[in-house]
Amino acid sequence: MKDVHAEKIGGISEDLSKLRREVSQLQQMKFNFDDSALHQGKILFDVKELNFKYKYDFLWKEDLNLQILSGERWAIKGNNASGKSTLVKLLLGDLKPSKGKIEKVDFKSIYLDQNYSSLNENFSVLDQAEHFNKTPIPDHELKTILTRFLFRKEVWNKKVSSLSGSERMRLLLACLSIIGKAPDLIVLDEPTNNLDLENVEILTSALQDYKGSLLVISHDHEFLKDLNMQKEIFL
Numbered sequence: 207m208k209d210v211h212a213e214k215i216g217g218i219s220e221d222l223s224k225l226r227r228e229v230s231q232l233q234q235m236k237f238n239f240d241d242s243a244l245h246q247g248k249i250l251f252d253v254k255e256l257n258f259k260y261k262y263d264f265l266w267k268e269d270l271n272l273q274i275l276s277g278e279r280w281a282i283k284g285n286n287a288s289g290k291s292t293l294v295k296l297l298l299g300d301l302k303p304s305k306g307k308i309e310k311v312d313f314k315s316i317y318l319d320q321n322y323s324s325l326n327e328n329f330s331v332l333d334q335a336e337h338f339n340k341t342p343i344p345d346h347e348l349k350t351i352l353t354r355f356l357f358r359k360e361v362w363n364k365k366v367s368s369l370s371g372s373e374r375m376r377l378l379l380a381c382l383s384i385i386g387k388a389p390d391l392i393v394l395d396e397p398t399n400n401l402d403l404e405n406v407e408i409l410t411s412a413l414q415d416y417k418g419s420l421l422v423i424s425h426d427h428e429f430l431k432d433l434n435m436q437k438e439i440f441l
């Protein structure tokens with residue numbers, strides 16, 4: 207009988223240490239942003255009577271009117287092909303409105319799509335990290351950050367093109383940490399699509415303490431809930 211209890215207690219303590227290791231790993235994968243330069247409470251976007259057509263028909267039955275303030279967390283929801291990515295492109299200035307206007311202040315933004323296309327396929331892991339090192343931070347600190355995001359020395363020469371979806375996500379998070387300066391806005395387009403549960407947790411944990419604005423297109427209710435989104439646009 208005693209042995210059964212001892213076995214159970216042993217099992218529980220193993221689970222606990224595993225949990226502790228995971229929690230400390232997640233803590234390590236936080237951004238170390240300097241938030242001081244972020245705009246606070248400013249109108250980032252003032253969207254008035256906005257609509258868009260690729261060819262003949264407007265995308266939205268009703269024109270869009272909204273104000274996005276710095277520090278706010280917005281979920282962009284809607285059915286397939288309802289124009290979520292198009293709205294993001296309009297906000298980021300990649301498309302011009304067919305109707306109405308978007309007034310915006312100067313801001314720094316980062317766009318994370320599901321393919322993490324801000325990464326350069328031809329770079330190695332180390333080249334990519336160095337490319338984002340504009341401050342710059344010393345080489346040993348850069349390498350420490352890479353290691354914190356689980357890129358050990360052996361993979362520093364690996365090409366970005368050969369990284370998996372979750373490795374790309376971790377590399378981009380590491381690069382954001384290397385930049386150090388917080389962007390005013392992080393835009394995420396279906397970021398959890400190619401990630402397993404553990405990596406969704408890593409992404410969530412990295413974004414939870416971020417003080418700037420978030421715009422997130424996602425069908426993943428759990429992810430949106432964990433990010434504590436305050437507002438939503440339904441297209």
Ligand SMILES: Nc1ncnc2c1ncn2[C@@H]1O[C@H](COP(=O)(O)OP(=O)(O)OP(=O)(O)O)[C@@H](O)[C@H]1O
Nearest residue numbers: 260261265284285286287288289290291292293441
């Ligand atoms: N470059 C383009 N030229 C013509 N039509 C386009 C173009 N890009 C998107 N569309 C069309 O515009 C509509 C909205 O597309 P968009 O990608 O913005 O929707 P979405 O809500 O992000 O879609 P999903 O949830 O399926 O990813 C779709 O019908 C799409 O086919």
